[in-house]
Every structure is written in structure tokens, then in C-alpha cells.
Amino acid sequence: MLKEFKNFIMTGNVIDLAVAVILAGAVGLVVSGFVSDIMMPIIGHFAGGVDFADMKVILSEAVVAADGTVAKPENAVMYGKWVNAIINLVIVGFVLFIIVKAYNKSKTPPAPVEKAPKGPTQEELLIEIRDALRK
Template sequence: MFKEFKKFILTGNVIDLAIAVLLAGAIGLVVKGFVGDIMMPIIGQFTGGMNFADLKFVLSPAVLDAEGAITIAENAIMYGNWINSIINLIIVGFVLFMIVKGYNKTKKKQEEAAPAPAGPSDNDLLSEIRDLLKK
């Protein structure tokens, strides 16, 4: 059983998958930074300086004591963070679409470059079978 597991783990597919997962995590951090630090301020500028992360619907406000310290935290629906997540998803989806589109273009060029194997056509084969049957 250990030998089978070792063989499974050391195959190229599992190692490729592990590398893909690690790269996806790193790319996720880069995309999150790009969306949060670059795209959202630009989008916020077009929406009148609004920061989507600050958008919320307060269900119950925070309760303060006499000294101004929070005794009961605010209960709010943070729909602005959800909007940021949707924008993040759209940007990631578009980038992945462009990567797959570029990959498919290179793949088509490789397929076109590969010459078809030379061999008899269907008509030639049928003619040979007809001639053999006549004999």
C-alpha cells in the first residue's frame, strides 16, 4: 500500500496539481492586492469617492458606555465587501479567459503545423477492396 501511495504521489499529475495550487494561492494574493489597492480606488473615484468596503447596512448600532468604550459591537451586513468580492471575481475571470484564449491560439497553431500522416485515402482503400473481391 505504501508503494502504491508513493507511486501515486510521485507521478507528474500530483506534483503538477500541487504546484498549481501553490501558484493559485500566490496569484490570489496578487489579484486581491490589485483589486483592493488599484482597481477599487479607481472605481470609487468614478462613483464619487465611495469606498465599497465601507458600505454596510446596520442592523443594530454599537452600544457605548459612559467613557465611550464599545460594550456591544455593531451588528451590520457588510455588503460593500461582497461587492468587492464580485469585482474581484469578474477581474479574475477576465484574466483567466484571456489566458485560456491565448493558450488556445498557440495550441491551434501547433495543431496546424503538425502534418497529417500520409496514407491511402478512403477511395483508394475501397478500390483495393473491390479489386480483391473481384479476384
Template sequence: MLKEFKNFIMTGNVIDLAVAVILGAALGGVINGFVTDIAMPFVGHFTGGADFSQLSFVLDPAVIGPDGTVVTPENAIKYGSWLNAIINLVAVGLVLFIIVKAYNKTKAPVEAPAPAGPSEIDLLTEIRDALKK
């Protein structure tokens, strides 16, 4: 059983998948940084300085005690973080689309298979017709 597991792990598909997952996580970090630090400030600039990550709909405000400490934290729906996640998803999808499109251009074009010639039925029909003559 250990030998079978070793053969399974050492196949090319599992190694390729592991590399893809690691690169995907790294790419996700880069794109998240791009969205957070570069794209969202532009979006915020054109929307009047809104910071999407801070947008929320407060259901219950925070309760603050007389000494200034928070007794009950705020209960809010933070849809701004969700908007950032959607923009992040679109950015990841766009980058992956560009990468796959570029990869497909580098692959050699697949040649069409050569015609196989007439089928057996066609050959038998020709022989029959030739014998009739």
C-alpha cells in the same frame, strides 16, 4: 501501501495540480492587490468617492458605554466587502481567460486524421457489384 502512495504522489498529474494550486493562490493574491489598490480607487472616484469595503447596512448600532468603550459591537451586513469579492472574482476570471487563450495559441494545431478509406461494407458492395458484371 506506502509504495502505492508514493507512486500516486509522484505521478505527473498530482505534481501539476500542486503547482497549479500554488500558482493560483499567488495569482489570487496579486489580483486581490490589484482590485483593492488599483481598480477600486478608480471605481470609488467615479462613484463620488465611495469606499466599497466600508459599505454596510446596519441592523443594530453599536452600544457605547458611558466611559466610551464598546459594550455591544455593531451588527451589520457588510455588502461592500461582498462587492469587492465579486469584482475580484470577475478580475480573476478575466485574467485566467486571457492566460488560457494565450496558451491555446501557443499549442500546435491538431492535424485532422487522414481519411481511413472505404469501410468494409463499401468494399464488399463493390466486390459484389463487380462479380455481378
């Protein structure tokens, strides 16, 4: 059983999958950084200086005690983080589209299929049948 597990783990597909998962995590971090540190400030600038990550709908205000400590934290729907996640998804999808498109373009085209030798047309066959029937 241990030998079968070793053979399974050492196959090319499992190793390829492991490399792909690790690279996907790294690409995810890069894209998240790109979205949050580069794209969102630009979008926020054109949206009137809004930081989407801070956008929220407050359901109940925080309750602060007399000594300044928070007795009850604020309850809010943080929809700005969701907007960031949607933009992140669109960018990741676009990057994957570009990668797959480049991969498909780099594949060698299949060998051209040789056409079968052209036979007689339907009219020529009918003429041959007619001539054969006349004889």
C-alpha cells in the same frame, strides 16, 4: 502500501496539481491586491469618492458604555466587501479566459486531414449503371 502512496504522490498529475494550486494562491493574492489597491480606488473616485469596502447597512447601532468602551458591537451587513469580491471574481475570470485563450492559440494545429480521393459523382454512377443495363 507506503510504496503505492509514494508512486501516487510522485506521478506527474499530482505534482502538476500541487504547482497549480500554489500558483493559483499566488495569483489570487496578486489579483486581490490589484482589485483592492488599484481598481477599487479608481472605481470609488468615479463613484463619488466612495470606498466600497466600507459600505454597509447597519442593522443595530453599537452601544457604548459611559466609560467609552463598546458594550454591544454594531451589527451590520457589509455588502461593500461583497462588491469587492464580485469585482475580484470578474477580474480573475477575465485573466483565466486570457490565459486559456493564449494556451489554446499556442497549441499546434492538428495535421490536415487528407481528403479521400474523389470518386465518381452520383450522375456518373447512374450513367454507368444505365450503360451496363443496355448491354
